Amino acid sequence: MSGEGDVKVAIRRLYKIFGPNPKTMMRHVEGGMCKTDLLEQYNHVLGLQDINVDIRAGEITVIMGLSGSGKSTLIRHLNRLIDPTAGEVLVDGENVLDYGDARLAKLRQNTMSMVFQKFALFPHQTVLANAGMSRRVRGERAEIADTEGRRWLSRVGLDGYEDHYPGQLSGGMQQRVGIARALSSDSEIMLMDEAFSALDPLIRTDMQDLLLELQRELHKTIVFITHDLDEALKIADHLVILKDGTIVQQGEPQEILLQPNDPYIVDFISDINRARVLRVRSVMEVTDRAGEGVAGEVEADTNLERVIALSGGDTNLNYRVMEDGRQVGLLHMRDLVRALVPVEAASEDRRVA
Amino acid sequence: MATYDGLFETLGLETWCGGGATDGPMTMAELLARANGSQAAEGADPSVPLMQTPFPSLDALNRSCAAIPRSRDMTEAVENGFLSVKDPLKTVLDPLTQPLSWMLDLSLELFQDIPWFIMIPLLVAATWFASRRIGVTLFVLVSFLFMAFIDYYDDAIRTLSIIFVCTIVSIVLGIPIGIAMSRSNALQRTVIPILDILQTLPTFVYLIPLIYLFSVTESKIYGIAIILYAVVPVIRLTDLGIRLVDRDVIEAADAFGMSQRQKLWGVQIPLALPNIMAGVNQTIMMSLAMVVIASLISAPGLGVKVLAGIRNLELGVGFVAGFCIVLLAVLLDRSTKAALSRIDASVRS
Numbered sequence: 001m002s003g004e005g006d007v008k009v010a011i012r013r014l015y016k017i018f019g020p021n022p023k024t025m026m027r028h029v030e031g032g033m034c035k036t037d038l039l040e041q042y043n044h045v046l047g048l049q050d051i052n053v054d055i056r057a058g059e060i061t062v063i064m065g066l067s068g069s070g071k072s073t074l075i076r077h078l079n080r081l082i083d084p085t086a087g088e089v090l091v092d093g094e095n096v097l098d099y100g101d102a103r104l105a106k107l108r109q110n111t112m113s114m115v116f117q118k119f120a121l122f123p124h125q126t127v128l129a130n131a132g133m134s135r136r137v138r139g140e141r142a143e144i145a146d147t148e149g150r151r152w153l154s155r156v157g158l159d160g161y162e163d164h165y166p167g168q169l170s171g172g173m174q175q176r177v178g179i180a181r182a183l184s185s186d187s188e189i190m191l192m193d194e195a196f197s198a199l200d201p202l203i204r205t206d207m208q209d210l211l212l213e214l215q216r217e218l219h220k221t222i223v224f225i226t227h228d229l230d231e232a233l234k235i236a237d238h239l240v241i242l243k244d245g246t247i248v249q250q251g252e253p254q255e256i257l258l259q260p261n262d263p264y265i266v267d268f269i270s271d272i273n274r275a276r277v278l279r280v281r282s283v284m285e286v287t288d289r290a291g292e293g294v295a296g297e298v299e300a301d302t303n304l305e306r307v308i309a310l311s312g313g314d315t316n317l318n319y320r321v322m323e324d325g326r327q328v329g330l331l332h333m334r335d336l337v338r339a340l341v342p343v344e345a346a347s348e349d350r351r352v353a
Numbered sequence: 354m355a356t357y358d359g360l361f362e363t364l365g366l367e368t369w370c371g372g373g374a375t376d377g378p379m380t381m382a383e384l385l386a387r388a389n390g391s392q393a394a395e396g397a398d399p400s401v402p403l404m405q406t407p408f409p410s411l412d413a414l415n416r417s418c419a420a421i422p423r424s425r426d427m428t429e430a431v432e433n434g435f436l437s438v439k440d441p442l443k444t445v446l447d448p449l450t451q452p453l454s455w456m457l458d459l460s461l462e463l464f465q466d467i468p469w470f471i472m473i474p475l476l477v478a479a480t481w482f483a484s485r486r487i488g489v490t491l492f493v494l495v496s497f498l499f500m501a502f503i504d505y506y507d508d509a510i511r512t513l514s515i516i517f518v519c520t521i522v523s524i525v526l527g528i529p530i531g532i533a534m535s536r537s538n539a540l541q542r543t544v545i546p547i548l549d550i551l552q553t554l555p556t557f558v559y560l561i562p563l564i565y566l567f568s569v570t571e572s573k574i575y576g577i578a579i580i581l582y583a584v585v586p587v588i589r590l591t592d593l594g595i596r597l598v599d600r601d602v603i604e605a606a607d608a609f610g611m612s613q614r615q616k617l618w619g620v621q622i623p624l625a626l627p628n629i630m631a632g633v634n635q636t637i638m639m640s641l642a643m644v645v646i647a648s649l650i651s652a653p654g655l656g657v658k659v660l661a662g663i664r665n666l667e668l669g670v671g672f673v674a675g676f677c678i679v680l681l682a683v684l685l686d687r688s689t690k691a692a693l694s695r696i697d698a699s700v701r702s
Contacts, residue, residue, distance in 0.1 A: 028605060055684075079608055081604060081608060083555055083605060104610075105610040105612065106610070107610070108607070108608060108609060109609065109610035110610075112606070113608075113609065114608040114609070116601060116605055116608075118601045118605070119606035120601040121602075121605075122602060122605075122619075122620060122623070122624075123599075123602070124623045124624060133609060134609050137609050137611050137615060138610070181609075185609065191608075218435030249422070311408075319470050
């Protein structure tokens, strides 16, 4: 068991090449051949290239990318549903690629659970049996599986549906069963592969809230895959942006938003509602001086939209920023407005300056 | 003088050939022709019109060159080839298939020993438990009462007993083979052509080697013929059913660390069950088709009556027996399909 904030899973120099002879292709890739050349000259697809990510315990790490960016491939390397061509996946410091079948089965049964885009529930079993499945797989008694299943079904708001079959539930409810199934295994790591992408927007928001609520309580290590930037920004503690199998940028979401380092990301973030995503902590001046003419106090985690509403649109105001009852900085409305202007890529920014 | 004499002359192979047609085993047709004194075919006149030039086949070439075997010699070689492997084959197959004889005999005895007033309610009850449909159950009841009334009950029950044993053996053999095929593409590639042959080979052809290998007095001879023919659909549909199981669901089973066995029994077989049962239904129908033909090699039952109809020109017997077979086919099909739809409902609900 590792403490919160420690690296729980580390992905090191991970490569995945698809094709008949992936191992021999590593030579070309390490020699700097790009994805298109590899495809044209050797007919191999470079799926993932030199991936390095630290996934910290108790955090939600979101891996975001468009379809074809390799994000679903990447998450399947963590529990080895897909084996890499080269690289390491360290869970609690152990390289899972060295695991034999038995050890790997144990990892999947006890340490990592998974939630799927298309739910992937067992259609021939009841909701309760599905929820307790992870327990039954590792040979625990039926009573334990049922108790755990019932507990987590109730936790995700599915009381009374125990004896239904998955086919009788709506998509949102099915995914709640999927989450209950993953939670009842009591694993420290939860992999979520586009878990909410197949759901309607309103239900998706509900599920995101449910996940955040559960996370506040359970502090799991969650790896979440999505193609939806709003979703990523909403739930991510650490955001990894993937494009064509390589990491374009990773870091705290606010930081990526304020300092994108690639035109691709600039494009990506140009459409989002910055006021709703950015938080006071990211645009404030870090200081403990009292400041003059302070109009009021705001929490550091408040989003800018709420502060604008509070100020009534007056850009001359200053606010004292509080966290845990202490002042951590000052917010100048002028900085706030400036932060709402979409940023060019960091490199271009420098050129202008 | 025959058509292709010139060919061998130009090739300079006359000495190798050593003259024209040889005597050898003859077909019945040739014997008849000779007996009728019409030797026209043999001593064909050299000036064959161009339009009637025979294909350079074994027989035509033999007429010019004795060293080339005739078609009849070729089939005889096939026969000898089979006869030469027959004995070793028999020593292996005989003990292996012996249990089939026992099963068929035992089942036949059992089905016949149970008096009609117990057997018919038993069959009706079985239909009810499998299908839970009043219509199908009633149909089974009425059909058996009808067949009993017209004195075709005994034959029908014999046919049913054979189908019962052969279907069970087919399932026991077929499902594991299907599962193995679904797991290995290489095995699938080798087995599918064999299944294709078994399914397309005219049913009579099965009987020929069986007659040589086993005694007609043994029950297994028809048992084997029926099983070879009927096992195909259950193998095919087990393989297909397991391969069709949703990949996402299999991935979920893997992601939660299920073992191969847990996956097979907990996920693949239950989800493939509708397809497997469709295969079982087909297997039952094909055993019924074969049990009629197998009456040629001593399989008892309604087929014997049909055969009698053909042999003795007893039109009525043949027709009524044929109608009873149709009745059996429909009731077997309906009751297994009703059972199948119940499984379908429980899997897809």
